[in-house]
Amino acid sequence: MTDRTQTVDRRGTVDDASLSRLARGIIGSEVLRIAAEIRSLIAAGQPVCNLTVGDFDPREFPLPxxxxxxxxxxxxxxxxxxxxxxxxxxxxxxxxxxxxxxxxxxxxxxxxxxxxxxxxxxxxxxxxxxxxxxxxxxxxxxxxxxxxxxxxxxxxxxxxxxxxxxxxxxxxxxxxxxxxxxxxxxxxxxxxxxxxxxxxxxxxxxxxxxxxxxxxxxxxxxxxxxxxxxxxxxxxxxxxxxxxxxxxxxxxxxxxxxxxxxxxxxxxxxxxxxxxxxxxxxxxxxxxxxxxxxxxxxxxxxxxxxxxxxDPTAFAAFRRTMHQRLHERLDLLHQGLERLRSQGHPVEAVKPEGTLYLSARFDLFGRRLGGRELRTNEDIRRLLLEQAGIGVVPFQAFGLSREDGWVRLSVGGVAVVAIEAGLERLAAALRRLE
Ligand SMILES: Cc1ncc(COP(=O)(O)O)c(C=O)c1O
Missing domain, CATH: 3.40.640.10 (Type I PLP-dependent aspartate aminotransferase-like (Major domain))
Known part of the structure; x- marks a missing residue:
């Protein structure tokens, strides 16, 4: 017996090819990949309105x-x-x-x-x-x-x-x-x-x-x-x-x-x-x-x-609170995007009917920034993140293959002020597009 900690190399020759067909074919969560990218931007001190994960930040949405x-x-x-x-x-x-x-x-x-x-x-x-x-x-x-x-x-x-x-x-x-x-x-x-x-x-x-x-x-x-x-x-x-x-x-x-x-x-x-x-x-x-x-x-x-x-009373009261908190954020986003649309920007949003999500479309295909043309939903996602500090998830992450600029915006992790700041950055970024 030794009291020394042993470091064992667990890699050996084991790689993806060693695994079952099922495991090799699994596609990990796209939403989690995007969320990890955003965390590193936030850690680097960049202001980000993170509308990616379908989760609730307990500071914004505490449980009952x-x-x-x-x-x-x-x-x-x-x-x-x-x-x-x-x-x-x-x-x-x-x-x-x-x-x-x-x-x-x-x-x-x-x-x-x-x-x-x-x-x-x-x-x-x-x-x-x-x-x-x-x-x-x-x-x-x-x-x-x-x-x-x-x-x-x-x-x-x-x-x-x-x-x-x-x-x-x-x-x-x-x-x-x-x-x-x-x-x-x-x-x-x-x-x-x-x-x-x-x-x-x-x-x-x-x-x-x-x-x-x-x-x-x-x-x-x-x-x-x-x-x-x-x-x-x-x-x-x-x-x-x-x-x-x-x-x-x-x-x-x-x-x-x-x-x-x-x-x-x-x-x-x-x-x-x-x-x-x-x-x-x-x-x-x-x-x-x-x-x-x-x-x-x-x-x-x-x-x-x-x-x-x-406890029907507690459930009903909590449900009202959730609706109010979600509405506040989703309506702000919806109205902000519709305002940009009325100013002639190629964006639109669907009136929220429930959940913590808003569907929005950024029809920016063919537009350019710094000589770079936007061709795919992924290009648009990157532009929104890098130029407007807004994290979104393209519908591709939900099985869609069509590239049409639709994305999901999730408000469970954001404060109202973060949405306001994000919308201002977005308006400025859209104005910079050629
Ligand atoms: C439609 C739908 N069903 C189920 C789930 C998973 O819920 P749970 O966290 O209870 O596993 C989610 C999570 O995002 C969802 O969007």
């Missing part, structure tokens, strides 16, 4: 006091061991009561599965419902479906969407591809666009899923499922009780996996608590799968979340 106190209390009470792998019963029951109270849907507790945020539940949904070679359809842009499809060996079927239809697929588009699809992934309000899907469109899509599954049942084929990601539902600014697939079309309930989480709704991205609602048979297998991954939410957080979800 009572939730935080609940976590402390649960830890002190000794809830430091493993929770049941499908979630503590109190939270599964509380999530069912919450869904009934807030969204008007009665849910049996066997349908509720708790995990460490929405991500593991999305992964489990894909792995539970999709075989390699099955087709998964999702709008582009949308958050991470391309990556989950890759991890499952699924054939991705990106559905191009347009501003005209609020960046959501239209029913006819879905109906045309549904016979080939195993999983349809929808999210409203949508990350990255901050726009909501019309209830009429959602209803028509749900009816199409039911009709398709009637046909498949007759032929003895496996059904198509709907992954309905509603982690932003409480951040929909104008709809107190947003519609859900099962609320609109009860027959679609068995084929729907609905996702909810406290990450965005309670500005609690670091606490890691989410839950899914699905047919008991689906839930049971998702639970088995996640049990092996160990992706459960920490027990103290689960207990505190259960208490918070059961």
């Amino acid at each position: 006091d009572s939730l935080l106190e609940g976590v402390h209390r649960a830890l002190r009470a000794g809830h430091t061991n493993y929770p049941p792998s499908n979630g503590v019963l109190e939270l599964r029951q509380a999530a069912a009561r919450f869904t009934e109270r807030e969204l008007g849907l009665a849910v049996p507790v066997e349908s509720v599965l708790v995990a460490g945020g929405a991500r593991p539940l999305i992964y489990a949904t894909y792995r539970t419902l999709v075989d390699p070679g099955d087709t998964v359809a999702f709008p582009v842009p949308s958050w991470n479906n391309n990556h989950y499809a890759y991890l499952t060996g699924a054939v991705p079927l990106p559905l191009p969407v347009t501003r005209e239809h609020d960046f959501h697929p239209v029913p006819e588009q879905v109906e045309a591809i549904l016979p080939r699809v195993r999983l349809l992934a929808l999210c409203t309000p949508l990350n990255p666009t901050g726009t909501r899907m019309s209830p009429a469109a959602l209803e028509q899509i749900c009816r199409a899923v039911v009709a398709e599954n009637r046909r498949r049942e007759e032929r003895g084929e496996r059904p198509v499922f709907l992954l309905f990601d509603q982690v932003y539902w409480s951040l929909d600014f104008d709809t107190p009780r947003p519609p859900t697939p099962a609320g609109l079309v009860p027959e679609v309930a068995p084929y729907t996996v609905a996702l909810d989480a406290i990450s965005k709704s309670l500005a609690a991205t670091g606490l890691r608590v989410g839950w899914s609602i699905a047919a008991p048979a689906v839930t049971a297998r998702m639970s088995d799968l996640l049990g092996h991954v160990g992706a459960w939410a920490p027990k103290a957080e689960q207990i505190a979340t259960a208490e918070f979800l059961d």
Whole structure:
């Protein structure tokens, strides 16, 4: 035995080629790469209005006091061991009561599965419902479906969407591809666009899923499922009780996996608590799968979340505060960009409808700065960062291949004064463009 620390070279001849095909093909998060670049600019003392990450800065968006106190209390009470792998019963029951109270849907507790945020539940949904070679359809842009499809060996079927239809697929588009699809992934309000899907469109899509599954049942084929990601539902600014697939079309309930989480709704991205609602048979297998991954939410957080979800007054008050803080920032950005547009600059922004995101378009293709021509979204992103100190994420990071100048602006990490300063720098940078 020696008490000296040994330094071991772990590189050897191990490189990417030593890894599995799956690992070699994984594309890391584009948003995190851009965010790291911005951190180094900030460290170098440059003023940056960082509109990149889909996270909340706790100084700008603190989580509810009572939730935080609940976590402390649960830890002190000794809830430091493993929770049941499908979630503590109190939270599964509380999530069912919450869904009934807030969204008007009665849910049996066997349908509720708790995990460490929405991500593991999305992964489990894909792995539970999709075989390699099955087709998964999702709008582009949308958050991470391309990556989950890759991890499952699924054939991705990106559905191009347009501003005209609020960046959501239209029913006819879905109906045309549904016979080939195993999983349809929808999210409203949508990350990255901050726009909501019309209830009429959602209803028509749900009816199409039911009709398709009637046909498949007759032929003895496996059904198509709907992954309905509603982690932003409480951040929909104008709809107190947003519609859900099962609320609109009860027959679609068995084929729907609905996702909810406290990450965005309670500005609690670091606490890691989410839950899914699905047919008991689906839930049971998702639970088995996640049990092996160990992706459960920490027990103290689960207990505190259960208490918070059961407090309608605290939830409603916090929701109002979130709306006010998000509106303040998103409206400032939206109005600032529209003002630049009215001054003749080729920028536009979509009126925010929910989430922490704003869609904006910088149609700067062909413009020049210092002799350099802007040709791609990446050129535009760099220009905004280097010349205006504004960090944005192009829609390419959300699976879009079209180069059309659309980007996501996220306000969860910025103070109002930082947005004001960023808009001034932007106006000056646009004036410098040739
Ligand atoms: C649409 C959507 N679903 C799920 C998630 C992941 O949520 P969680 O932090 O609970 O894993 C995100 C995170 O940005 C998201 O935008």
